[in-house]
Amino acid sequence: MTAGSDSAAWCAVDLTPGRARAWHLLGETVTGTRQIEMPDEGPGGQSAVDLLRRLCDGMPAMVCGPGLGAAAVAVPAKPGMIVPVPLADGLVHALPGLRQDSPPALMDADAARIAGFLALNPRWDGVICLPGQVTHWAQISADEVVSFQSFLTGETATALAAAPSLRAAGAGEGWDNAAFGAALETAMSRPERLAAGLAAIAAEAVLDRLGPGQARARLYGLLTGAELTAARPYWLGQQVALIGPDAAARPYAEALQRQGVPTTLADEARMTLAGLVAARRRIAGAG
Structure with missing residues (x-):
């Protein structure tokens, strides 16, 4: 993903435990979607690599979810400014999650959803609740996750x-x-x-x-x-x-x-995609 890739084909991927889903895009236009059921504990190591191959057909990818090797960013943090981490082959970038030391808390793909919501709702202050198998409550002020509880x-x-x-x-x-x-x-x-x-x-x-x-x-x-x-x-x-x-x-x-x-x-899918698209823009702008 380089500065000249604004209209290139790429893949946005959410590896939330229980399912893996991908959006195929040309620039920021969705051209197709895929979903694969996977273990509830989520992918890790080689299984994540295999999933990306099946979901993305070799295209560059921006990925969120657990088990990707991207160290979580400590709060307070602005999800819209988190820098994606390139993985071994350089074609895949992982969007780090968020962590909190006290009380201990960790979120993976939900950090991308928060980033997407804030990208679509600038200057929004309040609390974002992300229900699921693990539910997170995140306090938002000035586009920043101030704290969260899980x-x-x-x-x-x-x-x-x-x-x-x-x-x-x-x-x-x-x-x-x-x-x-x-x-x-x-x-x-x-x-x-x-x-x-x-x-x-x-x-x-x-x-x-x-x-x-x-x-x-x-x-x-x-x-x-x-x-x-x-x-x-x-x-x-x-x-x-x-x-x-x-x-x-x-x-x-x-x-x-x-x-x-x-x-x-x-809409959870829309927020996820918006967060991954915004992360891809940051990579393109830095290229």
Whole structure:
């Protein structure tokens, strides 16, 4: 990627665990997309190289995600100024993530999504929440990530829904907004009742007292409520932008709106691509 490559073919790649996706571009125009399922732990080493070959057909690539060997940048930091790191063959550049020493926190591809959101919304101040298997809350001021906090709510929900006693919470795709709201309120007003609330879901499932989607909604309501209680210093009195897959972001949008928090849902794929395009511009400008 050189200064003369503004209209060259290249590949923007997101190696978020669980899936690998790529956009083929000519300059900044998307000409095609690809997606490959991959292990939830993400690629690493040779597997990342193999994925890039399959996704990019030998084109130069700008990549975000874990396991790429690019050292994370400490916050406070401006995602829009992070310099991509060239990998061994020179055709691939990795966009570093962000890290925080206290409390310890680390984000990989979500740093690209933040960069994309800020590129599309200059001078935006507030909090960006990035729901997923790991959820990040990032405080933004003057285009800078001042601090962030991370939660394993998504991974916890997935693990609990696979447990024998809570299998009803993982069954199907149903959803009950009223059940979600009640569980959310319980967790936020009495967080010490979280484990008891989970046991109640298990018991009511066995007793056949839960309708379609109720067990799942209550599980997510309890866990989301516990997270919002812990993350209150981030969202209280702030505007919040949510960037995540729709299924992960919707419960957070519902929860924040119930707290009266001004909330914007941003398209996760668009933010990811915008962050990678902005990173590629920095490489082209430095060439």
